[in-house]
Amino acid sequence: MSPGTEETGRPDRAEPPALRRERLVVEASSDERLDRWLADRLGLSRTQAATLIVEGDVRVDGAPVAKSHRPRAGEVVEAEISAPEPITLEPEDLPVRIVHEDEHLVVVDKPAGMVVHPAPGHPRGTLVNALLARLGSLSSVGLPHRPGIVHRLDKDTSGLLVVARTEESHRVLARDLARRRVKRGYLAAAWGHLDAEERTIDLPLGRDPRERKRRAVVEGGRHALTHVRRLERWTSADLVAVKLETGRTHQIRVHFKAVGHPIVGDPLYAPDWERGFVGAGGRWAEELAERAGRMFLHAARLAFRHPISGEALSFTSTLPEPLLSTCRWARETS
Numbered sequence: 001m002s003p004g005t006e007e008t009g010r011p012d013r014a015e016p017p018a019l020r021r022e023r024l025v026v027e028a029s030s031d032e033r034l035d036r037w038l039a040d041r042l043g044l045s046r047t048q049a050a051t052l053i054v055e056g057d058v059r060v061d062g063a064p065v066a067k068s069h070r071p072r073a074g075e076v077v078e079a080e081i082s083a084p085e086p087i088t089l090e091p092e093d094l095p096v097r098i099v100h101e102d103e104h105l106v107v108v109d110k111p112a113g114m115v116v117h118p119a120p121g122h123p124r125g126t127l128v129n130a131l132l133a134r135l136g137s138l139s140s141v142g143l144p145h146r147p148g149i150v151h152r153l154d155k156d157t158s159g160l161l162v163v164a165r166t167e168e169s170h171r172v173l174a175r176d177l178a179r180r181r182v183k184r185g186y187l188a189a190a191w192g193h194l195d196a197e198e199r200t201i202d203l204p205l206g207r208d209p210r211e212r213k214r215r216a217v218v219e220g221g222r223h224a225l226t227h228v229r230r231l232e233r234w235t236s237a238d239l240v241a242v243k244l245e246t247g248r249t250h251q252i253r254v255h256f257k258a259v260g261h262p263i264v265g266d267p268l269y270a271p272d273w274e275r276g277f278v279g280a281g282g283r284w285a286e287e288l289a290e291r292a293g294r295m296f297l298h299a300a301r302l303a304f305r306h307p308i309s310g311e312a313l314s315f316t317s318t319l320p321e322p323l324l325s326t327c328r329w330a331r332e333t334s
Contacts, residue, residue, distance in 0.1 A: 020081040026071040034060070035067040038079065047142055052079055055249070056207040056222070063220040064206055082120075089145065091133035092124060098134070099315055104169040104308050105162055106135065109317050112158040112294050117146045122155075131163060138163060139170035150174055151182070151247055156267065159186070159299025160317050164307075172307030177247065185301030186242040187231075187319055189264040189292070189330075190256050191273050191285070194230055194238055201226040201255040205248045214268060215250040217258045224248045226255045234334040236277050236285040237264055239327065252297065264296040265289055284333065291326040298323060 022042055030037055038058065039049035052058050053067040057080045060069065071077065094114075100107040108127065115122040118129065128147060131138060138148030141164070148163040150173045162182075164170035176182050206221030208214035225245035232239040238261070242252055253269050256262050262270030274285035303314040319327060 022077075022079045022081065024077045024079075026073055026075040026077065029072045030070060032070065033067060034058070034065065034069040034071060034077075037071050038077065042079065042081070044081075051143060052081065057081070064222060088123070089118065089132060089147065090124060090129060092129040093133050094125065094130035096127065096130040096134060099160070099317070100313070104166050104306070105164050105173070106131065107160060107162050107302065107313075107315055109160055110153055110158060110299075111320070112156055115155045116152045116161070117149050119145065127163075135165065138165055139167050141167050141170040141174070151177055151184075153299055154250065154253075154295075154297075156265075156295040157297045157299060158317075158320055158323075160184075160302040160315055161299065162302065162304065169307040173304070176304060176307070180245060181304065183301070183303040184244045184247070184299060186244070186252060187298045187300045188240050188242055188252065188256070189234075189237050189288075189296035189327075190240055190261040191237050191264060191270065192261045193233060194228065194240070194259075194261060196230075198227075198229045201228065201259060203255060203258055205251060205254055215248070215254045217254065222246075222248055224251050224255065226252060232331060232334075234288075234330045236274075236281045237288060237330070239330070265292050266295050266297075288326065288330055291322060291329055293322055296323055296326070 024041060035046050035050040035053055038044065039046045042049070050067045053065070056064050058064070059078050060075050097109040098106050099109050110116070110127055115126045116128065118124065118126050128138070128149065131148065140147055142149065148165060148170065150162055150164055150170060153159060153161055162173060164173055173182070202225050203217045204219070204221035205215050205224040206218040208216035209218070223246060227243040227245060229241045230238050231241055244251060253263055253266055257269045262273055274282070274289045277285040298317065298319055300317050300319065301315070305312055318324070
């Protein structure tokens with residue numbers, strides 16, 4: 001994958017939503033999955049309960065568990081539930097680049113700065129709003145404010161993602177994603193220099209206990225695997241190709257930060273990181289960050305089998321501006 005061929009902005013600083021905290025003691029062992037068990041006791045849908053578990057907002061005896069966990073007598077189940085804000089899905093005539101469209105799905109090349117679906121603090125102006133205006137409807141599987149969304153990209157990340165138009169295609173794509181049959185490749189610039197041309201980062205991730213909007217490497221967190229290959233070595237940064245084995249929230253960003261090489265321009269995990277370099281390397285780093293003007297992370301490749309026909313589909317997305325010209329400048333000055 002080359003930079004020419006192949007999640008702008010600051011973190012939301014709005015006040016976090018009010019939290020409802022629940023603590024339940026399992027009275028008797030159950031054959032029910034945790035998501036169904038929790039939904040029945042907290043008045044949630046099974047999808048809502050499963051989402052809480054996947055997002056790390058549910059702990060059993062102080063540790064995150066899978067939604068398939070069977071509660072056992074004496075276990076303590078704790079859940080943090082954000083107070084919902086009413087969200088109305090409204091079609092909006094917004095520019096969106098569709099690279100593939102059929103009656104079952106679309107593949108979109110999302111620009112940096114666009115949120116994927118409505119959420120507290122971002123009720124409009126999202127990719128979902130744009131697609132509803134363009135397509136009329138999306139799959140209703142999952143949470144009501146995320147129609148069609150099989151996987152997500154951070155607001156500051158650009159690039160490819162698939163969106164389901166029908167319930168059947170959504171279920172199959174979600175299953176294939178869980179079974180790691182959907183292949184996702186990224187281009188990124190990371191500060192400093194990796195200690196090897198290729199490496200795998202295998203560190204468990206969960207919600208940062210000190211800040212709910214962040215993720216962190218946490219003991220007992222969810223398994224997360226990231227494969228990295230250096231493409232180019234620049235003065236104070238590396239251009240890398242990244243393949244996701246798993247797809248945890250902020251996985252690439254947190255993994256790179258954890259190994260000491262955060263993503264260039266990451267506003268949440270590495271703000272002003274370039275100021276830590278000294279001398280000529282420091283001046284170069286500051287200019288790199290200024291030229292990029294955003295987080296240097298782009299979803300450049302996406303491959304999967306069509307959920308209905310079984311046809312093998314593969315898509316690539318060119319590194320967008322200003323990242324492409326920044327890449328050329330970095331190469332010429334390194």
